[in-house]
Each structure stands twice: as structure tokens, then as C-alpha cells.
Amino acid sequence: MLIAILSAFLGGLILNCMPCVFPIISLKAFGLLRQGGDQAHLRREGVAFLVGSLLAMLALAGVLMALRAGGEAVGWGFQLQSPAIVALLALVMIGSALNLMGLFEMGIGLQRAGQAMDGRSGLIGTALTGALSVMVATPCAGPFMAGALGYALVQPPLVGLAVFAALAVGVAAPFTLLCFCPPLARMLPRPGAWMVTLKHGLAFPMLAAAAWLIWVLDAQTGSAGLPFILGCALLLAMTAWLYGLAQRRAMSGKPARALTLAAATGLAAIGAAFAMPGQAFETRRPVAQADSGPIRWSPARVARETAAGRPVFVDFSASWCLTCKVNEKAVLSTPAFKEAMARTNTAFMIADSTNYDAEIEKAMSDLGRTGLPLYLVYPAGGGKPVILPQVLSIGMATGALDVAAGGKG
Template sequence: MLQQIIPILFLALTTSVVLGQESDTWADVNVSATIEQTKTGEAELVVTAKVFDGLHIYAQSQPKPFLATKIAITDLPDRIESVGEFVADRKPILVQHESLGIELHEFEGTVQWRAPLTIRDELATEVSDPPEVLAGTVFAQACEGDRCFAPTTYSFKADYQTVKSVAASNQNLSDDTASFSLSNLQVTSSQTQSAWSVIPLAFVAGFLLNLMPCVLPVVGLKLLSFVQQANADRKQILLMNLAYTAGLLSVMLILATFAVFAGLGWGEQFSSAGFTVTLSAIVFAFGLSFLGVWEIPLPGFIGAGNGTTKQEGYGGAFSKGILSTLLATPCSGPFLGAALAWAVTQPTYLTYCVFAAVGLGMASPYLVVGLFPSMIRFLPKPGNWMVTFKQLMGFVMLATVVYLISFMPIASVVPTVLLMLGIGMAVWYASQTPGYAPAREQVKAWSIATSMVVVTALVSFGWLQDVMQSRFERAVGRFVASQTTGAALVDAKIQTVSENQSPDHIAWKTYSPELFESLVRDGKPVFIDFTADWCLTCKTNEASAIETDAVAAALRESGTVALRADKTESNPAVDELLRKLGNSAASIPFYAIFPANNPSEPILLDGLFSSGEPFVEALTRKPEQSRISRVSYSVE
């Protein structure tokens, strides 16, 4: 054991010596101090910390377990009676840690703390020669992302005769940049649209939703139902597809109601853990039905029975319409955001019309089949292949559950898995009572099955979730402690610098209004990616267009700071900025580039992208071209 420890300690010591010899290169925080004499007998102590680019330190208000910055006076001149409370020159950046769920109070760049000095009256006008020295320390911990360096005590000295001359740091910035404020930002679209142009656009957007991966599991089931309808008469086929359309439209109208009265944007219901857990449970139960574990008690629902003998019923068609709409909401196809953003700014009846148009567009392929049932002849004839196809769709449903669980809060994952187990046992138990059994026995079986689900849900989210939250918080404490000790700090620091210098790495920062305003006022161009873990279109754009070498190079060469505004959980500050940018529905994906020379006229992009060219073009646009513009739902 000792033989393993000694080399590690030697490596850490050797590296520390090297870093100490190159203090200008590796200094994470530089601390200095001055005394500003405001008038005779009055002065302020100003302590300045310059934080290495890409790092941050925590404010004095930082909650535990992270280490708050502390300023202490170690040597006070005779003429100074006391030092008041240190107050920072700006508010810290409030960041919700993405993986730990803890609020962080961070300072980046340069921060100053000011404290009033009380001068002894009898010495206020005397001049000391040599100057009297005030000394103190700043205890701070520098961090980058999840990795922190060892806490350090930085010393500073200031003499009483020092009078700091303040120069305007923003003298080269435009008035618009220097005085930029989110409260004054309001982007309005120069385009005027009418209902006659937007409603057809919404219809096309709804049709294209059928091609999004969120809806494909239910589309597969609809194809299966079409095969079963091959021998049905024309009237029954039409009524069946009308029932599907009715289920689809019912959810669309509910979403329109949420948009009108609650300001809820497309897909925002996934910000609620309760909604995500509920939908996961429903999709899981459907998946088990398709795999043959139980039979859905709806007349003729595809997935019930053996999949070959029963025709689809109206109840099954209606429920599939509901399910497909719910599954579609994490996806955003071309034209959808533009249509919904317009809709929520219109009178209530027009909002409902646009949402209904989206629903009709989504249902249009099935309505066409209902009107022209001869199209079904192009599909394979019914047979045993339908059982295999249905079971494959069951596995696709289970994969959808995994996707839904992936953006739940960490402490809710294990309780949700336990709930799934309870649901699986409940539906299996209920399926042991055959459908031809007396109604009394069926009611009894389903009552017991429902009780099993309720008890499992209470245990999962009434007890187990608290246990998992407690374990998670303890793990956070251990993680934070592990980042502040050992030779791993040296590796972390070296890795941090290496990543920041990487030409194909985008150094994302978490959006906050304070950070955004601070960057703009400092004259830095800013790129904001509005995203969420539940937004599949956002993730597609990130993989195919944003996280590319070309965009990373454009950000680096233009000096643009990349911010990520996350809506995975409810984030009113992000929604407010989206609406200020003219995105009334607060829909995503959405992107904004704020030029350094004219931040009040950002470049806006939204939609589905297959390459990074629109982003590169916007980032490299010349100053005279940086007028408000919007690339809306471009598919490259």
C-alpha cells in the first residue's frame, strides 16, 4: 500500500512545483487590493479577484457542501479603526447544477468586493511616510464544471495612501451594449401573417409529425390495424379512422386549452416529473399488452388477444389517437414552432383553430385511407407475421419507456422502475381472469390489480423516492469531497486546460439572466441554445448541426460565448427570454445569436437542421449584416 501511495504523492509534489514555477500560466485566481479614498476621513477597501478564463469561484452566499468565499483582515493599520462588511459589486450567477441538483452561486471573470473603512478622527488628515499597509486574505475554491481545485488562501496588501483611478472599462462599447438589459429587450417580428397562411402551415406541420421518431411506434400499430381492416366494409373503415382522429383531436384541444389559459408551450408538460412518470406507466402497460402479457380491456384494441382474430374497435382506435398525440409532443417538426408561436398571440378561437389544424394534419393520412379504403390492398395480407410485428412494436414501446425515464429527475428513476414492476404484476394478475368469466369475477380481479398499482405507487413515491433523494445527496457530498483532495486535482486541472484549448470542443455555460447580461455588457457575442432532454428534435440538431467542428471553430474564431438554456425542468427565466425573442409559445428547439456590436437585434434560428452551415453563417456574419433575422424551420 505504501509503495503505491509514495509515487502518487511524489507526482503531486513534483507537479505542484512545476505549476508553482509557471504561476503566470497556471494561476487560477489573482487577488489584489486597493484603498479608495472617497473624501477626507472616508475610504473603501476594494478587493479584486480575477478568475482564470473557464473557471469560477463561489460567492460568500454559497450554500454547503460547496465552499463559500471568505475575506479576512490579518493586519490593520493604526489609523484604520475597523473594516465593514464586504459586498460584491454584482450579484453572483445562480446556476442549478445539472447533475447534482444544487444551487450554485458563481463568479466568473473579475469580481470586486468593497468594504467601508472607519478612519480614526485624530489621524484622518495625517499623512504617513512610509504608507501604512493593510493586509488580508481571500479563501476561495476555483472550479470548472464538476471539477474543483484545492481550496486556496490568497493574500493581499493595500497601503492607505493608494487612491485608485477608475477608468471607464466600456468606453469602446456602444451605448446599446454597455447599457444592455433583459428588461428592455423585446424582439418583434417584421413579418405579418394571417390565419389563411398559418392554418395551412399548421396542417402541413401536423402531417410531418407522423414522420418524427416519437410517433413511429403508434404508426406501426395503425398499419397493423389497416391490415385487419382489409375485409371490412368502407363505412366501418371510415368510422374507425374517424374515431382515431377524434382521439387525436381531443388531446390537441386540451393542449390548446393549456396554451390559452396556462401559457404552456408545446411539449412543456414533460417538464413535470408527474406527467412523465404517468405517461411512462401507460406506455409500459401498452408494451406489455403488445407482448401478450395481458389484454387491454378495450373492444378490439390492437395488442389484445392473439392479434389475428379480432378487428380493431372504436375504443381502441380512439385510445391510439390519444397515445400518438401524447407521444408526438416531445418532437417538433418543420413549421410547427412558427405556427404555434403565432397561434398563442391570437384570439382564443384562432389558437384552437391552429391546434386543430395540426391535429387534422397528423390524422390526414388515416382519413385518406378511410375515404379510399382500396389503398389498403397495397399492404400485406393478414397472417402470422402480424403477431411477430405486434410483439416487435411491444419492444419499441419498452424502448420508448427507457427514453422517457432518461430525462426524469435522478431520484425518481428507481421509484419509477418499481412502479413499472407493480404495474406488470397487476396486469398479469388481472389477465389470469379470462374475458369470458362472469362480470363479478372480472371486477374483483381488476379491483385487486388496481389496488396493487396504488400501493406500489405509494411505496415508490411516498417512501422510496425520499430514500433515493437522501442517497443522492450523500453521493453528492462524497463527490464534492473527492474533487478537493488527492493528486486527481492535478489531472483535472491539466484536463480542463486541454479541453478549453481543444479546437472541436464547445465550452458550454449554463444560461442565467445575470451571466447573459454580464457577457453582453462586457462586449462579448453570445450564442444561446434553448433545449431540453425531452426534446428529441433538439438532440437531433445538437448531434447533426451544433456539436460539429465547423460550429465549434466559428464560435472560437468569433469569440462567441455559448450558453445552454435548459427547459428539461420548468424554467421561467428561459421561457421569459424566449417570449422576449418573439417566440410566444416558448417552443423549442430555438437558437439566438447576440452580436457584440448590436445585442438588441439578435439573429434567430429555429427548426430542424441537418448541417451546421446556418449556424456558421450567422456566427460569421459581418457587423453591418447583424440586423434582426430569423431562419425558420430550415431543413438543410
């Protein structure tokens, strides 16, 4: 158990370096700089971020464990298999970007618009940032995490929750420790007009995350989901603009009730769209198998190929898994890997978990794995697969193919 907890903590630390969490780094950095070296407030922000991360992680873990206890085959990052949640997260990212650009102020009353958030409202915002970092981190499963999470999901609830809590502490640890480091507080520059420009610039990582999530939604739903999310994004931008106008009018002592009502109507319209999405969130069905290219994974197809004397490489991935995309670009699509595939006559299969697939989730669970990516190499002639690390290298992948090709019989 202690090894699993330590592995989860180390995995959480590493997640801070993964592309999934990069958009949240902008919010973290701005939160630190905004305090201008106020050590007491920095410590409160650090605790709030930790609490937000911990509560969000425990909530996700609780839902995940409850679903699995009820017989559902779901794994790490399961919420991103829901097009509705992907669309909602995209709107959260867009809203955060519009807020950073100054279109409106969030978390304060109209009479205080334009002033720095402090006190309770600022700490709530920091806690929500911690929760958002956990939600965005779930598509990634870095080193140390796979075994720890697989262990957590087969243990009693309290043990499992302890492992997930360690993961949350690892995610939040760098920001929280920096907040409790007095030398850092003294090094931070004082707040000033330069922070407005910085705040605007930090909006662009959020917009990049929104673009990625919209791409994931398109991969999940096809042409049905794209018009839905683009329409909601446009409505959200208009709502934010109206709310910003209302805030500025209220600050100058002018009536703003009509603008506030219009903004509230815009939010209600977005909520109604999510409540009645029509066919927008219907998942795309798998396409028919092409004559060439990667083979759609199935246990029967793996058995057939290995029985025919071919090694099999299986790529368990998803459109929302950024680590999968990095490995695909850096290793799986390179000429060296393709040459090794041809030389060893290896069958390349893809188990696409972009949308929920019970057979894929069960196969991963049987292997004691719950997060993506997952790479399996089956030896020619049959046998148990070799599980490759989640961060691939060309030498590691091609070496595994050579060993599998020589392992006939």
C-alpha cells in the same frame, strides 16, 4: 390567420416524420393491418383516430391558453416539464408494449380475451391511440410550427384553438387519409397467424419510447425519480401478468376473481404511489457554473458577453426534446461547429427547459416562440438576435456565427 392555420397543418404533417411520433406509428400500422381490407371499418378507424387526436390537442391547447391567461409563462410541450406526467407516459408506453406482446388483452371483456377488438371498443382504442400520438408529439416542434403556435397564443381563444385544431388535423391526416383510400384497403393482407408475430415485434418501439421517457425523468429528478419509476414499472408488469392469467382462466370457464382482485390491487398501488410520491418528483436544481464548457443562460450574462465584444449562441433545449438532441448530435457537437465557435470567440449558452423555468418561458414568449428547440445568435457588440430554423445544418449554424462575429458595433 389562414397562413397560421396552413402552417400548423403542414407542421402537423411533418411531425409524423419526427422521432417523437415513431412509437405511435407501430400502433397505427397494426390498426390498419388488423382490419385486413375491411373498408367500412377502416373508415371508422380513420375518423376515430382523427377525433381522438383533435380532442386531445384541443384539451392541451385549452389548458395551455388558460395557464397563460392566468399569468403563467408556459409553452408548447409544457406537460413534459412535469415529472409526474413523464412518469405516467412511461408507464403507458410499457403497458402498451406488454399488451402488444400478448401478456394481456386490453379493451375487451374477460369472456372475449384473445379475440380481435371490434365495434365500439376497437374505435375507442383507436381514438385513444390518436390522443396518445398528440401527447407524444408535443416534445417536437418542426418546421412551420414555431410561428403558427406563437401566433395562436397571442390571439383570441377561438382563433388560437382553430390553429391548434389544424395542427391536430395535420398529425392525424396521413393515417385518416389512408383509411379512406380504397386501393390501400384492397392491398392490405388478410389477417392471419403472421399478425401475432408482427404484434409482438411492434412492442419494441414502445419500449424504446419508455426508455427515453425514463431517461428524461432521471434528468429532471436525479436519483429520486429513477427508483420510483422502476418500481412502478415492475409493479405494472406484474399487474399485467396477473390480469392476463385472469383473462385466460375466465376464457376456460375457471374462476378468476382472486387474480382479477390482485391485478386491481396492483393498479391501486401504482395510483397510490403517484398520489403520494414523496420526494420522487422533486426537480433537480441547476448545478453551479463550471469553469469551462457551455454557460448557463441568463439575460444578464448575454448582455455582459456581447458588451465584451463576443457573439453569443443560445441553445434553448430540453432533455425531452428529441429534435434538440438530433441537432445536438448532427450539428452542435461536430468538430466543424466547435471550430467555428473557437474561431469567432463565440460564447455558447444553454437555456435548459427540461424542468419549468419561468425566466426561460418568458424569454421565448417575448420572441413570439412557444416550442423547442430555439436557437439564437446575438451579434458581437449587442443587438437583436438572429433566430435560426429549428432544424439546423452545419453550414447554416457556422455561417450565422461568422456573420455575428463580423457585426461588432
